[in-house]
Amino acid sequence: MVRVSTLTYNRGTLILHPPPKGKEWLDFATWDDRIEKFRIPGIYYRSLVETLQATETEFIDNAKEFMPLDLSPSVEMNPYPHQQEALLAWKKAGRKGVVVLPTASGKTYLAQLAMEATPRTTLIVVPTLDLLHQWYAQIEAAFPDIDVGLLGGGSKDRSAILIATYNSAAIHSEVLGNRYALVIFDECHHLPTDFFRRIAEDAIAPYRLGLTATPERTDGTHQHLDTLIGPIVYRKTPQDLSGQALAQHKVIQIKVKLSxxxxxxxxxxxxxxxxxxxxxxxxxxxxxxxxxxxxxxxxxxxxxxxxxxxxxxxxxxSGTDGKLRVLTELISQHYPEAILIFTNDNATVYRISQEFLIPAITHQTPVKERHDILKRFREGDYKILVTSHVLNEGVDVPDARIAIILSGTGSAREYVQRLGRVLRKGKTPDKLAILYEVITEDTSEERTSKRRRGAQEQQNPPEPPKHQQLELISFSEPKKRPKTPKAAESSTPWHPEEE
Known part of the structure; x- marks a missing residue:
């Protein structure tokens, strides 16, 4: 009597034994002499299962430990059109892919909508501890009846919805890999590194959502996102959403001369x-x-x-006296409005802080002090903040209308992140945000800024994929479903219902 093949999960890989008939599944497998069995990387789980089902190969799936959830949000909000479009594009792409949206455009709420549309155990991966706690607060408020846990910053929970830092998720990737059907990668441009990519490679999650304002990396490894998560399925720029989900804005470049x-x-x-x-x-x-x-x-x-x-x-x-004179004029022009000042180095941050008596935040600022400064800025006790790179990403910055960058930045990601800090509409429906970029004329700083702006102008965002019916077994409703093995019928279904 022929034994039915069993699929199991083992430290980031899948073991299929005894080998089933047919050759199609061998494209994913490698023979392991140590255990005398075939191994398949965890990331190929979905493709392997679809292949086995398409060839009507009977197998027992003991690899997955994820399960359905009853995700009923406590509060429902009307999503912006771009959030609805992004969600639809992601679903039509088989619930795999990257959504590119500017800072402050509601990526967290889009992730919540994706969770509601794919109600399964979910892992959310974030780059910083600040984002870890921000996501936890929002997801716990959205789904109060579901166990939401943390992995990172001293917490090691096992829960239906787990929010983890990239570092912690990578360390525990071989343990987490088969527990979650949906993995959401916040700021997913962090993923394609030798250490972090193992989160995606060890995971068998059939559904993956990447979120970022700027996926491109200077080392070119952003191309690996297509394999680790999926291709870009939807993209909008700050200009696309200006006056809609985001405040209208204008960018003013000011050039100063060296003495x-x-x-x-x-x-x-x-x-x-x-x-x-x-x-x-x-x-x-x-x-x-x-x-x-x-x-x-x-x-x-x-x-x-x-x-x-x-x-x-x-x-x-970066620190020419001419910039400080311009800064003085800009502060005088806009005070007492809330103003954020960005520089590229800590020395200039502390110089501005001392000369203008402005609170400063750098990576050296203790966490409690940083939170206190941001709280006072939010409440209006402080009107101006100066910082280097700390507030680019992973910090919930209070609403402001004016941002001043005291140097030309060559990073499109950093530029978009800093612009995003003033793009929230806040309580003013007709808000006009202003970003001042102050650069030193005829220096490498000016040339760096020109390269960054040139790259932005040449960028041609891809069109969202055409809406087409997916022929995927267990992932969508095909026109004609092949016969499902009895072993698969008796297991917990893990495909979300099409809406």
Whole structure:
């Protein structure tokens, strides 16, 4: 008598034994001599199951531990049109893919809608502890009857809905991999790293949703999101949502000049750096070039002088006195409105904080102090905040209308994140947000800003996929369903109902 194949989960992989008939499933499998059985990476679970079902191969699925949930939200809100469109595009793509929306456009609520449409045990992965607690507060409020847990920051819960940091989820990926049918990757541009990608690779979750404002990475690994989560299924820019879900906004670029003394010191530092780069045949036009510069600077005294000169030039461009004079004028123009000031280095943050008597937040600011500063800013006790990179991502920043970037940033992601800090409509329906970008003329800072703006203008967002009926067994309603094995019929169904 032929034994029925059994599918089990083992530390991020699937074991299918005894081997079933047919060859189609072998595309996913690798023979393991140690156990004399076939192994399949966990990420191929959905494709493997669909293949076995399509060929009417009988098997017992003991791999999955996820289950249906009764997700009834305590409060229902009318979603914005872009949230409805994004949800529909994701569902039509088989509930796999990345949604690109600007900061403050309601990505968390979109995730809640995806959970309601796919009511199964869910893992939500976030990059920071601040986001961990923000997501926990919103999901617990949305589904008060469901056990919501945390993984990270000292918490190690086992719950139907689990919110974890990327670090903690990666550490425990082999244990979490078969418990959740839906995985939501917040700020999913963090995922394609050697350490974090194992979260997606070890998971058998058939449904995956990635959320980000800017998926592109300078190292090019954002291309791996197609495999780890799915392709981009929906995309909107701040300009697309201006005046609708987001406040209307305008960006004003202000250029300042170096003083004669600053110009002399800057040019001398740049020449020292460039002479070394030319001698070593290194170009700083790419991430690899910068890495080569760092490596070369550690090998000789000349290299160290070049790196010090590079830093000196950058500090002059970032902290020129001309920028502080412009900052004075902008504060005088907009005070007492709420104003956020961003810089690219902590030294400038502390200089502004001391000279203008403005509270500062950097990565060195203790958590309790940071929360107290943000609370006072929210309540209006503080009118202005200055920060470096801490408020770019993962912090619930109170409503403000004015943002000032005291340097040209080459990162499209950072630029969009900082713009997003003033795009919330707040309590003012006709709010006009203003982003000032203050850059130093005729410096590398100006050229960096031009490259970033050029990349944004050339970007051609992909169109949402056409709505087509999916021919997927156990994932949608096909026109004609092949015969389902008895073993599969007796197990808990894990496909969501089409709406």
């Amino acid at each position: 004669p003394k600053e110009r002399e010191t800057y040019d001398r530092a740049i020449k020292t750096r460039n002479d070394f780069l030319k001698e070593t045949n290194i170009s700083l036009s790419s991430l690899q070039g910068w890495q080569l510069f760092v490596q070369a600077s550690a090998r000789s005294a000349q290299g160290r002088r070049a790196m010090l000169a590079h830093r000196e030039a950058k500090e002059i461009a």
